[in-house]
Amino acid sequence: MDATSDCEIPERVLLWAAAAVDPNARIHSVRRLHGGVSSLVHNITFQVGGAEKEVVLRQFTNREWLQDEPDLAHHEAESLRLASRAAICTPQIIAYDESGSTCGIPAVLMTRIEGKVILEPMTDMEHWIDGLAAALVRIHHVDADGFAWSYFTYNDVNSLGLQSWSSIPEKWTVHSKL
Template sequence: MESVENMILPEAVQKWVVDSINSEATIESISQLKGGISSLVCIVKLKVNDEINDYVVRLHFAEGWAENNPDLVIHEAENLRFTRLKNLPTPEIITIEETGTRFGSYASIMSKLEGKVVLEPDDMDGWLSGLAQALVQIHEVEASQFPRPYYTYQDLNAFEIPSWVSLTEEWGKVLSIIKGPRPIFRECFIHRDYHPSNVLWEGNSVSGIVDWINACIGPAGIDVGHCRLNLAQLYGVKEADLFLSYYQQYAGPNFVYDPYWDLISLVDILFWEPEVYPGWTDLGFKGLTAQLIKERLEYYMVSLINRF
């Protein structure tokens, strides 16, 4: 009888995993990884003879998420092949199911990286420094021929002040900035979803960076801004600013900071009223409320306006 643990993945998916790796393999266990909300991610332990190896299986459901389509797994597979060639600490893609017909989902199998997500570091300064160093490493990759360009998730010209805000005058300034001219920037390879829940650690060092679906060519400030936005919500503006200082230190003259990209990163997530990101609570982070997130977002917004 199949164990409850193994029932996390449908039998058809389990068979696909075994057939893709080694038809003689047996599944020892399946455990769900926490922290994501747009897909089901599991570790599958496969035994061949007396050897057990871990694989990561990511399942994107064909229904229920408007953005989920074959491009998701195709893009991530292409991006991971690229990042491995560039010696970035990313998983190795093994195979994908991009048709959605085999078991009703799009899926990928990749290698498992060592390490874990850390959201409550013992040494905040050292942790922020490591986050910044890892991001600089991504942005230093030569990727002039990379095929996918950056774009904003929001239609900036149509964006209006959210109904939940309290600082309407300051948000008016945000509107005038984001609907104004875009600053000149140097294109580089960007992760496009760089934040603490996508970074793995072993001890005090970054051991891996995951979730590469949205990688593209664009402004480094978007990656910096997206990470700062997450830090501001998790901890506050102080930590977001310290991360920026470390990033500037490690990037050197190749990076020219412009708070415009921080504002774009902020606006890009405001499709609905702010709430606590479920991935954080799944990973055991406590103490956040929707009201606190709103307050921190507005405080962060004011700190950005004051930089202009």
């Protein structure tokens, strides 16, 4: 591989991703994206013709989660397809390896969206909340009939209580009583 890389991804995975992007794609760089708790997430930049194309590779590494939900990659791919009908900026599915038969572990390859995560804006909170609400309206207008999965929470909402990770744990106590 004649690319720059700050992480190791098996060559078979990179070849799979390149073939899915374009038969003439060449790997330019690989960069780990931080923040994924249950997955390894990487930004891969390809040279395709004279242009660069950036994609995101998500590899599902949490074996316990995969035991509970062996169709995780398929579920993610179909969720992205459904989300693309919501008229919001969302990654597009490029390819997925449901069982890990090609990549070694289940994986999803998707387009990369430019931007950054803003969990709490420093200015103009009202504009930020309005933007979230507008996106939710578009999402809820999508007809999900026929979607094979139903929402469920990973946490028991009745036992949330005090959240030690929060900078405002007392707010969780109030909300857990609602």
